[in-house]
Amino acid sequence: MTPAIEVRDLRKTYGSGDTAVHALRGLDLTVDRGEYLAIMGASGSGKSTLLNVLGCLDVPTSGRYLLDGIDTAEFGEAQLGLLRNRKIGFVFQSFNLIPRTTALANVELPLVYAGVRRAERRLRANAALRLVGLAERAHHRPNELSGGQQQRVAIARALVTGPAIVLADEPTGNLDTRSSQEVMGILDRLHASGRTVVLITHEDDVAAHANRVVRVVDGRIVENRFTGVLA
Amino acid sequence: MRFTEVLAFAVRGVTANKLRSALTTLGILIGVASVILLIAVGNGASVSVQQSIAGLGTNVLTISPQRAQAGSSARPLTVDDATALADPVEAPAVKSASPVVSTSATAAHADVSHSVSQFLGTDPAYFETTNSAVAQGSPFSADDVAQGRKVVVIGATVATELFPGAAPVGQTILVNNIPFTVVGVLASKGSSGLQDADDTAVAPLSTVRNALTGYGSLSQIVVQATGPDALTAAQAQVTTILDGRHGIGFGGTADYRVLSQEQLLTARTATTDTFTVLLAAVAAISLLVGGIGVTNIMLVTVTERIREIGIRKAVGARRSSILGQFLLEATMLSLFGGALGVAAAFIGAQFTIAGITPVIVPSSVLLAFAVSALIGLFFGSYPAGRAARLRPIEALRHE
Ligand SMILES: Nc1ncnc2c1ncn2[C@@H]1O[C@H](COP(=O)(O)OP(=O)(O)OP(=O)(O)O)[C@@H](O)[C@H]1O
Ligand SMILES: [Mg+2]
Numbered sequence: 001m002t003p004a005i006e007v008r009d010l011r012k013t014y015g016s017g018d019t020a021v022h023a024l025r026g027l028d029l030t031v032d033r034g035e036y037l038a039i040m041g042a043s044g045s046g047k048s049t050l051l052n053v054l055g056c057l058d059v060p061t062s063g064r065y066l067l068d069g070i071d072t073a074e075f076g077e078a079q080l081g082l083l084r085n086r087k088i089g090f091v092f093q094s095f096n097l098i099p100r101t102t103a104l105a106n107v108e109l110p111l112v113y114a115g116v117r118r119a120e121r122r123l124r125a126n127a128a129l130r131l132v133g134l135a136e137r138a139h140h141r142p143n144e145l146s147g148g149q150q151q152r153v154a155i156a157r158a159l160v161t162g163p164a165i166v167l168a169d170e171p172t173g174n175l176d177t178r179s180s181q182e183v184m185g186i187l188d189r190l191h192a193s194g195r196t197v198v199l200i201t202h203e204d205d206v207a208a209h210a211n212r213v214v215r216v217v218d219g220r221i222v223e224n225r226f227t228g229v230l231a
Numbered sequence: 232m233r234f235t236e237v238l239a240f241a242v243r244g245v246t247a248n249k250l251r252s253a254l255t256t257l258g259i260l261i262g263v264a265s266v267i268l269l270i271a272v273g274n275g276a277s278v279s280v281q282q283s284i285a286g287l288g289t290n291v292l293t294i295s296p297q298r299a300q301a302g303s304s305a306r307p308l309t310v311d312d313a314t315a316l317a318d319p320v321e322a323p324a325v326k327s328a329s330p331v332v333s334t335s336a337t338a339a340h341a342d343v344s345h346s347v348s349q350f351l352g353t354d355p356a357y358f359e360t361t362n363s364a365v366a367q368g369s370p371f372s373a374d375d376v377a378q379g380r381k382v383v384v385i386g387a388t389v390a391t392e393l394f395p396g397a398a399p400v401g402q403t404i405l406v407n408n409i410p411f412t413v414v415g416v417l418a419s420k421g422s423s424g425l426q427d428a429d430d431t432a433v434a435p436l437s438t439v440r441n442a443l444t445g446y447g448s449l450s451q452i453v454v455q456a457t458g459p460d461a462l463t464a465a466q467a468q469v470t471t472i473l474d475g476r477h478g479i480g481f482g483g484t485a486d487y488r489v490l491s492q493e494q495l496l497t498a499r500t501a502t503t504d505t506f507t508v509l510l511a512a513v514a515a516i517s518l519l520v521g522g523i524g525v526t527n528i529m530l531v532t533v534t535e536r537i538r539e540i541g542i543r544k545a546v547g548a549r550r551s552s553i554l555g556q557f558l559l560e561a562t563m564l565s566l567f568g569g570a571l572g573v574a575a576a577f578i579g580a581q582f583t584i585a586g587i588t589p590v591i592v593p594s595s596v597l598l599a600f601a602v603s604a605l606i607g608l609f610f611g612s613y614p615a616g617r618a619a620r621l622r623p624i625e626a627l628r629h630e
Contacts, residue, residue: 101247112236
């Protein structure tokens with residue numbers, strides 16, 4: 001079976017000349033379907049850079065990125081948009097909800113761009129909000145929600161199109177213990193329902209939810225550790 | 232993605248920051264309204280000039296002296312010239328020829344004084360020739376001219392200034408300290424926009440020359456043709472007689488000028504046209520400034536929302552739907568502002584501005600509206616297009 005994600009000799013350089021920053025220096029990684037992977041590593045080691053490439057939000061300087069066995073370099077802007085919309089759900093550390101817009105409208109957003117009709121959109125967005133336990137907050141705006149609630153709205157938005165892969169960059173980074181547990185509970189359930197989940201974290205107890213932990217040092221993977229619960 | 236969805240996003244975008252949208256709208260409103268209104272004022276001025284000249288009568292020629300060319304001396308227009316023009320044998324197409332001198336003078340009654348901008352000395356035929364009806368009293372007579380009596384017919388403005396609420400006929404006024412008896416009041420001709428046609432007084436030629444102007448050249452000779460059809464013939468006869476009297480040979484440069492009412496109209500309209508062009512230029516500048524304001528706000532709007540653009544792209548928005556959303560926002564703002572501007576201009580045109588009743592030019596409405604819409608579209612699309620081309624992560628990282 002082709003892996004969900006496969007990257008080979010991935011390099012990403014910001015800037016050029018003397019001031020060039022080599023964020024990724026020939027990184028290899030394979031993530032199987034249905035895997036639950038945690039990426040750890042020191043600050044500035046290149047974790048976010050890697051995840052942005054995996055989420056098709058950024059393009060690598062060189063190297064190959066195969067998504068479901070297909071090289072993403074072959075995709076044009078419209079197809080990349082389609083991938084981000086249907087195949088990948090991305091959860092940001094800083095939530096990235098659209099301000100002055102209700103939780104429901106934020107969750108509906110990917111469905112609008114997917115061309116789903118209004119009535120069905122409502123249904124699915126409400127279901128996603130129910131899944132993250134925020135059904136009664138559907139009509140609140142981001143500035144009326146706590147950090148934990150905003151992150152759960154962001155997760156609802158990431159999963160509403162039913163993507164096969166969910167990527168989360170420090171989803172609990174800005175949250176307290178209780179909110180973190182709620183968020184991790186949702187990610188656990190997504191994994192249990194068969195999705196591939198990749199998350200970045202600095203916390204060991206968050207990483208403990210995953211089947212496998214990789215450690216990034218200076219833009220390369222140096223440690224590949226399988227935890228007790230194997231998928 | 233359907234158009235209605237993009238439209239819904241655009242509506243939400245416009246209503247999300249109401250103050251900013253209102254200010255953008257206001258900028259366009261002012262630009263559009265001032266263009267339409269200023270052009271309407273210019274147009275109003277030229278319309279009223281046309282009306283006032285039309286009020287002169289249809290078969291009138293005006294002869295005025297002209298400066299001589301170098302090397303030849305100019306002869307003044309004289310009363311004898313006027314008499315010669317009225318000769319029924321030499322000039323059968325001429326019904327009458329009134330010599331006119333014109334000056335400005337200060338008229339006073341009791342303790343009120345008023346400066347009359349056109350104090351004319353002429354003969355009784357002048358009233359008929361220039362369509363100047365006498366509303367109260369009567370015009371002076373040929374005998375008054377012959378005797379040099381100090382009588383005067385005053386314009387409506389002079390009458391209301393000197394005799395507020397009283398009947399002027401029979402009263403005495405002091406013109407540059409010389410007493411004149413008011414024998415009549417002219418019917419109002421209204422303002423011609425640039426000058427008040429009622430701020431005038433008419434007295435016998437002999438009296439005015441004797442008391443006020445002296446015996447120099449006439450200011451004008453006003454000739455009435457026997458009918459509208461005789462105007463061309465009258466013009467030819469007048470030219471022949473005056474050329475003979477002033478010794479102007481074939482091909483020589485005349486020291487006088489004959490203008491028909493139509494030619495006068497063209498000359499005066501040209502002046503007000505310049506005025507209109509000037510106003511239009513000022514208006515165009517204000518539209519441009521309004522446009523720059525819109526551009527500025529669109530730039531700020533887009534820059535401020537680059538993160539939002541990043542979020543939309545991250546969840547799968549196409550470049551085209553993002554561009555469409557911002558274009559629609561800009562279009563809605565400029566169309567709304569433009570429509571309000573047109574409404575404001577129509578309301579403003581109901582009022583008299585600087586003594587001129589504005590007359591709206593339909594094409595200026597179209598022009599102002601189209602320009603404002605284009606400004607919004609063009610300057611809205613540029614920053615939005617740039618933002619839509621960014622990679623999602625670049626847009627999301629934007630500060
Ligand atoms: N847009 C950028 N321009 C220039 N350098 C960048 C840019 N983004 C990241 N970098 C650099 O690339 C390196 C890797 O950054 P990255 O954000 O991937 O780190 P990280 O592992 O996610 O760190 P953290 O745990 O603090 O989030 C850092 O040295 C960073 O300074
Ligand atoms: Mg990071």
